[in-house]
Structure formats: C-alpha cells, structure tokens
Amino acid sequence: MMHPANGEIERYTDHYFNRTKRVIGKFGDSRVTYAIFMRRPVVFAPRLALDWLKDTGRERNTEVELDLRYNEGKWVGAGEPMMYISGSLQHLVDLETLFLQKLGPACVAAYNAYAMCVDLPKVAFLAMDARHCAGAEMAEMMAYAAAVGSAAAKREVDAVGFIANATDATAHYFGNDKGRGTMPHALIGYAGSTVRAAEMFHEAYPAETLTVLVDYFGRETTDTLAVCRRFPALAASGTLAIRLDTHGGRYAEGLDLVKSYDVLERHAPKAIRGYRTEAELRYLVGTGVSAAAIWQIRRALDEAGFPKVKIVASSGFVPAKCRMMAVADAPIDVIGTGSYLPEIWSETYATADIVAYDDQPMVKSGREFLLKRREK
Numbered sequence: 001m002m003h004p005a006n007g008e009i010e011r012y013t014d015h016y017f018n019r020t021k022r023v024i025g026k027f028g029d030s031r032v033t034y035a036i037f038m039r040r041p042v043v044f045a046p047r048l049a050l051d052w053l054k055d056t057g058r059e060r061n062t063e064v065e066l067d068l069r070y071n072e073g074k075w076v077g078a079g080e081p082m083m084y085i086s087g088s089l090q091h092l093v094d095l096e097t098l099f100l101q102k103l104g105p106a107c108v109a110a111y112n113a114y115a116m117c118v119d120l121p122k123v124a125f126l127a128m129d130a131r132h133c134a135g136a137e138m139a140e141m142m143a144y145a146a147a148v149g150s151a152a153a154k155r156e157v158d159a160v161g162f163i164a165n166a167t168d169a170t171a172h173y174f175g176n177d178k179g180r181g182t183m184p185h186a187l188i189g190y191a192g193s194t195v196r197a198a199e200m201f202h203e204a205y206p207a208e209t210l211t212v213l214v215d216y217f218g219r220e221t222t223d224t225l226a227v228c229r230r231f232p233a234l235a236a237s238g239t240l241a242i243r244l245d246t247h248g249g250r251y252a253e254g255l256d257l258v259k260s261y262d263v264l265e266r267h268a269p270k271a272i273r274g275y276r277t278e279a280e281l282r283y284l285v286g287t288g289v290s291a292a293a294i295w296q297i298r299r300a301l302d303e304a305g306f307p308k309v310k311i312v313a314s315s316g317f318v319p320a321k322c323r324m325m326a327v328a329d330a331p332i333d334v335i336g337t338g339s340y341l342p343e344i345w346s347e348t349y350a351t352a353d354i355v356a357y358d359d360q361p362m363v364k365s366g367r368e369f370l371l372k373r374r375e376k
C-alpha cells in the first residue's frame with residue numbers, strides 16, 4: 001500500500017515538479033525546508049505518508065530530516081504547521097504530490113472519527129467504509145485514520161471507539177486478525193425471509209454472535225421480535241443483535257413524523273429542543289434510522305422481554321448524526337459507519353510550502369506566518 005515505489009514516482013507526480021527536478025539537476029541542488037499545513041482543523045495522522053517518505057529516502061540514499069510539531073492523534077488547528085521536512089530539493093521536489101495525497105485525507109478522516117467517538121463514548125463503532133473508498137490504498141488510509149481518531153477519543157474521554165472494521169486487509173489497525181461482519185441485505189433476499197436468513201447464518205457460524213438485518217421487508221419491529229422468538233437462548237445471553245439500516249426514503253415500521261415526535265417525547269423529551277438545523281431534526285424524527293426509530297425498537301425489545309438484545313445502527317452516521325444521537329441519548333450499542341470519510345474533499349487538501357533555501361528563510365508572499373511559526 002506504500003506505492004508508487006521510487007521508480008514509478010515520476011508517472012504519478014505533477015509534471016511541473018518533474019520539470020523542476022530536472023532544472024535543479026542542471027543548475028545545482030539546494031537544501032530546503034518544507035512546512036506542511038492544512039486549512040481546517042484536523043487530527044494528525046501522518047504515519048502512512050511518513051513511512052512512504054522514509055522508504056523513498058532510503059531508496060534514493062538521501063537523508064530526510066523530520067520536525068514533527070504534533071504527535072500522532074493530536075488536534076491541529078487550521079493553518080498550523082504540522083511538520084517541517086528538510087533535505088535535498090533534488091530528492092524532495094517530486095515527492096510533494098504523493099506525500100500530500102497520503103496525508104490530508106487521513107487527517108480529516110481521523111478528525112471525523114474522533115468527533116463521532118467523543119460524542120458517543122459508550123458506543124462501539126465498526127469501520128464499514130471499504131466499499132465507499134476509491135481503491136485499496138484509500139481503504140487502508142481510511143482504516144488507519146479511524147484507528148487514530150478512535151485512539152485519541154479513548155485517551156481523552158475513555159470512549160469505546162472503533163473496535164473493528166469490515167476487511168481482513170486492514171483489521172490490524174484495530175488489533176484484530178480478521179474483519180468483522182455478518183450479513184448483507186443480499187442474504188435476506190436469498191433466504192426469502194429475515195428469520196430464515198438468521199437461521200442460515202447461525203447454522204453456518206454457530207459460535208459467532210448473531211447480528212441480523214431487520215429492515216429488508218420494511219418490518220423492522222415485527223422481524224426484530226420474530227428473530228428474538230426464534231433464538232430465545234441467544235437473546236437471553238446477549239449474543240443476539242439486530243441491525244437497523246432503514247433506507248432514508250421511508251420511515252421505519254410503525255412510524256411517521258407525528259409518531260416519531262411522540263416516541264422522542266416519551267423517551268428523550270429534551271432532544272427536540274436540542275436541534276439547530278433541519279438536517280439535525282431529520283436525524284431525530286425523520287425517515288431512515290432516526291433516533292425515534294432506535295428508541296421504538298429498544299422499547300419493543302424491552303417490553304417483549306428481550307432486554308439483552310443489542311442494537312446495531314447504520315446508514316448515514318456522519319459526525320452530525322452522531323451528535324444528534326447523543327442529544328437524544330439513543331440506545332445504540334454499536335454503530336456501523338463509513339461516513340467518517342471526508343465529505344467535502346476540498347477540505348482534505350494538505351499544502352506544502354518551502355520556507356527556507358540553504359537555511360535562509362524565504363516563502364511566497366502571504367505565507368509569512370509559516371516563517372513566524374518556524375522561529376518559535
């Protein structure tokens with residue numbers, strides 16, 4: 001995942017960097033210092049970028065000096081230099097494109113993962129982002145980022161954080177040998193019923209916790225209780241969970257807008273007074289996996305005598321949705337999310353500026369603040 005390797009870099013880097021490299025080769029090298037920063041707050045997640053930079057430096061037999069201003073997992077403000085990189089301009093100038101690709105998105109994703117875990121410190125998270133990533137390299141970057149953001153939340157607020165992810169290839173970032181997951185909607189369709197899909201899965205994997213999707217037929221509550229009655233021993237032992245993944249185009253079974261308000265008024269009356277935007281209100285009482293839908297399932301389980309059955313929630317759990325679930329004190333045990341991925345890609349752009357040539361400070365007009373920070 002650390003590719004492109006040294007011999008392939010020219011193909012993937014901006015052409016003007018390649019041309020600059022050839023100019024420097026003709027007129028003589030210079031020792032330079034780059035300042036690296038971003039235009040929005042982030043959580044520092046540099047490991048993949050730095051590992052690639054160090055590997056490339058070794059292949060080129062050149063020394064790269066790193067001055068990291070933050071430890072991995074620390075919050076970095078907008079415009080704050082995250083690090084300074086010093087070395088041969090001849091060997092560094094063509095690395096900027098790939099280095100920044102490996103840094104910026106990871107830092108934003110780590111920030112999002114951190115925010116979600118802090119808002120819901122008692123909830124476990126599963127990283128389900130792989131199928132939303134643009135290739136295997138991005139999937140590794142996002143898994144790493146989730147682990148970094150999660151670790152920061154664990155340190156700061158003792159959050160449960162991200163406990164696993166969906167693929168074997170990146171499970172090691174979460175301390176696991178394998179990815180985790182039970183059934184997609186395709187298995188429900190194949191089986192013909194939610195209960196039958198649960199039976200099939202349990203027969204194939206009898207030693208595993210059984211997590212069953214219950215929204216396929218639009219009977220979230222009905223199918224939840226049917227599965228619990230089919231597996232009473234698992235329900236009583238706490239090794240049965242149901243997963244809500246209701247499509248945003250409809251309400252969960254038994255709910256509409258008025259009934260959703262009623263559910264929240266009963267279970268979390270302060271939540272409605274906590275929203276600030278229409279989007280936040282939808283997370284509380286709208287279609288899909290709303291706070292009201294989660295509360296309704298929890299009530300149905302408890303009233304039917306299944307208090308140990310866990311609720312896994314998925315579908316659109318961005319940081320803002322997690323904040324509103326916290327406002328509603330939604331009874332979620334696990335959240336499956338790929339929505340910590342950066343939503344606005346322009347926010348992931350890391351920037352590198354040279355701030356010194358042969359130890360003489362010099363930077364383009366408008367970036368003098370990097371020099372000032374350098375002098376501290």
